[in-house]
Amino acid sequence: xxxxxNGIVLYHYSFSPYARRVLWYLSLxxxxxxxxxxxxxxxxxDLNALGVKYRRIPVLAIGRDxxxxxxxxxxxxxxxxxxxxxxxxxxxxxxxxxFLDIWSTESGLFARASQxxxxxxPLLNDPKFTKDREDLTGRSWxxxxxxxxxxxxxxxxxxxxxxxxxxxxxDGRDWxxxxxxxxxxxxxxxxxxxxxxxxxxxxxxxxxxxxHYPKVFSWIARFNEALKTxxxxxxxxxxxxxxxxxxxxxxxxxxxxxxxxxxxxxxGLQHGTEVEVYxxxxxxxxxxxxxxxxxxxxxxxxxxxxxxxxxxxxxxRTGFRxxxxxxxxxxx
Ligand SMILES: N[C@@H](CCC(=O)N[C@@H](CS)C(=O)NCC(=O)O)C(=O)O
Numbered sequence: 401x402x403x404x405x406n407g408i409v410l411y412h413y414s415f416s417p418y419a420r421r422v423l424w425y426l427s428l429x430x431x432x433x434x435x436x437x438x439x440x441x442x443x444x445x446d447l448n449a450l451g452v453k454y455r456r457i458p459v460l461a462i463g464r465d466x467x468x469x470x471x472x473x474x475x476x477x478x479x480x481x482x483x484x485x486x487x488x489x490x491x492x493x494x495x496x497x498x499f500l501d502i503w504s505t506e507s508g509l510f511a512r513a514s515q516x517x518x519x520x521x522p523l524l525n526d527p528k529f530t531k532d533r534e535d536l537t538g539r540s541w542x543x544x545x546x547x548x549x550x551x552x553x554x555x556x557x558x559x560x561x562x563x564x565x566x567x568x569x570x571d572g573r574d575w576x577x578x579x580x581x582x583x584x585x586x587x588x589x590x591x592x593x594x595x596x597x598x599x600x601x602x603x604x605x606x607x608x609x610x611x612h613y614p615k616v617f618s619w620i621a622r623f624n625e626a627l628k629t630x631x632x633x634x635x636x637x638x639x640x641x642x643x644x645x646x647x648x649x650x651x652x653x654x655x656x657x658x659x660x661x662x663x664x665x666x667x668g669l670q671h672g673t674e675v676e677v678y679x680x681x682x683x684x685x686x687x688x689x690x691x692x693x694x695x696x697x698x699x700x701x702x703x704x705x706x707x708x709x710x711x712x713x714x715x716x717r718t719g720f721r722x723x724x725x726x727x728x729x730x731x732x
Contacts, residue, residue, distance in 0.1 A: 401462050401480060401655050405638050408433035409645050411447060411459040413440050415523075417510070417595040419458040421470045421587055422477075427627060428582060431481055432635040436645035440523070441532035446642030450649060451706030452713060455536070455686040456679070461645075463655035465712045469679075471501060472699065472716040474584065480655070486584040493577050493585070496568075500576070500588035506681070506719060509560055513592045515553035518601035519543045536682050554607065557596065561613045564589060569615040574622060582626050586619075594620050650709045659694025659701045659712070667722060669695060674725045677702060681719050688713060689725060 401407035410426070410433055412419035426433055438444055438457060447459060450466060459466060460473045462480060467473045478485045488494045503509055523529045530541040539545070568576050568589070576585040596602045597620055610617040640648065661671040669675060669692055677700055678687040690713065694701030698717045703710055 403463065403648070403652055405432050405434040405635075406481075407461075407463045407652055407655060409461045409640060409649060410435045410637075411438050411444075411461075411645075412457050413438050415440055416457045417513075417591055418456070418470045420595065421591050422458050422460065422473050424587055424591075424627060425474055425477060425486065425584070426637075427630045427634050428486060428587075429477070429481065429484060430630065430634040431477065432637075434638040434640050434645070434648070436640045436642060441529055442535070446645060449642060449646040449707070451690075451704040451711055453686045453688045454679075454713075454715075455683045461649045461652075463652040464649055464710070465655045465714060466649070467714045469716050469719075471505065471718075472714060474587075475716075476714075478584075486582075486587070488577055488583065488585060496577065497583075497585040497588060500585055504588055504592050509556075509592050512553045512556040513596050513602075515546065515549040516557065516596060516602040517546070517599065519546050520601065521599075535685065538682075538684070554604070557593075557603070558607060561593065561608065561616050564593075564619075565613045565616050569619055572615065574619070582623055586623060590620065590623055594623065646707075649711070650707060654712060656712070659696075659699075661692060661695040662697075665695050667695070669722065669724060675702065675722050676725055677713075677715050677720055677722050679719055680721050688715075692722075695722075 408431070410422060412423065412435065414423075436446055438446065442455060444455070447454075450461070452459065452466060452468070454468045456468070458470055458473060459468055461467070462476065467476050478487050488497045517524060524541070524543070524546070533541045574580070575582050576589055577583055593616065597608075661669065671692060673692045674689065675692045676687040676689045678684055688702060688704065690702030690704035692700070693703045693712060694714075700715050700717060700720065700722050702713045704713055
């Protein structure tokens with residue numbers, strides 16, 4: 401992609417474990433990019449300036465195409481930068497990678513992990529943050545509720561450590577797919593566990609240590625070493641303020657050529673129909689509206705007008721709902 405920093409702008413905040421998936425990916429690949437740092441709570445005027453109502457982090461722009469959701473972001477980076485891609489190549493390994501992605505995101509590992517944020521953390525004592533997370537998740541973030549959830553969440557996470565210890569890592573391999581470097585499968589498997597391990601007070605050490613899960617802990621240490629080596633070798637990301645970021649994006653050309661709508665899609669939506677798109681797992685109240693430009697098995701693309709310009713906003717299908725607005729008039 402043309403333009404400075406490969407035309408990439410990443411909207412994130414560093415505490416975000418989902419954003420780390422993308423940050424690690426970019427570091428391990430040595431891909432040059434720009435970043436626009438966000439607050440950990442709403443409002444996010446920098447994203448509103450792009451016409452995006454989706455409230456979650458990370459969001460990544462390539463040129464004037466904007467990608468929501470870390471799963472889609474990583475998929476697109478693999479496609480845009482195929483040389484040295486981190487994804488598996490055989491069908492079987494691709495399946496492992498995909499199942500680890502589902503395991504750590506959709507199947508609830510992260511939801512359980514987020515119940516282990518220690519209640520004495522400053523963020524959890526900030527009513528702005530807890531109210532914001534209630535809007536995001538639709539559940540209570542009171543300390544009492546968090547304390548009540550903790551035992552079951554710990555049991556769930558213990559089972560996750562055990563799973564990796566006794567299956568993929570059990571033969572003493574360095575990396576999940578027996579490669580000589582970390583791959584995407586490692587990122588998919590590690591991000592939640594590493595986040596918890598680094599979050600002081602999240603994991604009680606009498607249950608989680610090198611003693612209990614030696615293979616998992618040495619893999620986590622190895623992964624962090626690999627990141628430490630990769631980071632100084634990768635280009636240092638350019639930091640953009642919101643205005644500069646949106647200006648850069650709105651002036652860029654589209655990174656992708658004309659998406660198309662699959663006429664066999666079960667939703668039966670036509671190209672150009674006005675639709676809304678929103679996640680069904682969290683952040684469900686924040687709906688983007690636009691004209692349907694693209695629809696495939698696992699991607700939907702909207703054309704959204706903002707500041708007199710068109711942006712194209714992409715979402716994965718999994719975990720998202722697409723609905724026609726006002727009977728779905730087609731005006732493109
Ligand atoms: N499926 C999404 C989930 C993203 C997500 O839940 N991100 C969290 C941060 S780790 C978030 O946005 N929290 C609320 C917020 O920051 O507004 C993805 O893969 O990107």
